Amino acid sequence: MSDFVYVTYIYTTPQKVWDAITRPEFAHRYWMHTNVSDWKKGSRWEHQHGDGSGRVLIDGTVLESDPPRRLAMTWSRPDHSKEPSRVSFDIAELGDGLVCLTVTHDRLEQDPAMAASISGGWPKVLSNLKSLLETGKVENLWLAKGKE
Amino acid sequence: MDAVFRALADPSRRELLDRLFARNGQTLNDLCDGLEMSRQAVTKHLGILEEANLVAVQWRGREKLHYLNPVPIFDIADRWIGKFERGRLRALNDLKKNLEREEK
Numbered sequence: 663m664s665d666f667v668y669v670t671y672i673y674t675t676p677q678k679v680w681d682a683i684t685r686p687e688f689a690h691r692y693w694m695h696t697n698v699s700d701w702k703k704g705s706r707w708e709h710q711h712g713d714g715s716g717r718v719l720i721d722g723t724v725l726e727s728d729p730p731r732r733l734a735m736t737w738s739r740p741d742h743s744k745e746p747s748r749v750s751f752d753i754a755e756l757g758d759g760l761v762c763l764t765v766t767h768d769r770l771e772q773d774p775a776m777a778a779s780i781s782g783g784w785p786k787v788l789s790n791l792k793s794l795l796e797t798g799k800v801e802n803l804w805l806a807k808g809k810e
Numbered sequence: 811m812d813a814v815f816r817a818l819a820d821p822s823r824r825e826l827l828d829r830l831f832a833r834n835g836q837t838l839n840d841l842c843d844g845l846e847m848s849r850q851a852v853t854k855h856l857g858i859l860e861e862a863n864l865v866a867v868q869w870r871g872r873e874k875l876h877y878l879n880p881v882p883i884f885d886i887a888d889r890w891i892g893k894f895e896r897g898r899l900r901a902l903n904d905l906k907k908n909l910e911r912e913e914k
Contacts, residue, residue: 665877666834667835668880668881670863785879785880785881785883785884788881789885789888790888792881792885
């Protein structure tokens with residue numbers, strides 16, 4: 663099984679989590695890179711480098727869009743040299759101001775190198791997102807790692 | 811954060827995390843396979859790991875699959891590791907791994 667499931671609990675609202683994923687100026691603050699699309703089912707989306715060049719790191723198609731509860735999309739290398747994998751965001755309100763965000767990344771069987779690279783990335787993205795939404799700042803962006 | 815440290819303080823629970831790291835998305839039966847622990851003990855340990863959010867669970871039909879969720883460990887690292895230290899710590903960790911490999 664080469665699927666990954668990541669969960670974080672954040673004191674915030676579902677709408678803020680949705681915005682953090684889908685709005686480039688927001689994503690840039692904790693993800694470094696941005697996600698660009700009109701987020702309608704069937705639309706194209708792009709994961710663009712945060713340096714402002716617009717360089718596409720990942721692209722795909724929006725499979726499901728139910729703001730602010732669920733977003734699913736295909737996740738492809740821009741050269742489409744491998745079968746795309748799939749990413750789903752599930753945003754659940756638990757009450758008392760607590761939101762559970764689950765990121766599922768599956769269909770990675772055809773691309774082990776992608777599986778290896780995302781397994782380091784998602785925990786950091788989610789940890790940074792929690793930090794930003796709860797404290798208004800992010801301690802560690804990717805600065806020290808020097809790449810990605 | 812207390813729950814995370816409590817969960818990690820037990821070697822059996824760390825072993826379960828190691829097994830999920832090696833192969834993600836296992837059922838209780840998969841996880842019990844080849845372990846000294848009783849099924850009951852594994853169930854109890856998984857409950858504590860879930861409580862600490864170190865294990866995430868998804869249902870696929872009637873199968874309950876367990877996934878390693880390292881997000882809380884990143885939260886801990888972010889609390890005490892500053893952005894300028896991270897690169898140096900990684901370098902030291904690489905050095906340690908290389909030296910230990912040479913000794914073997």
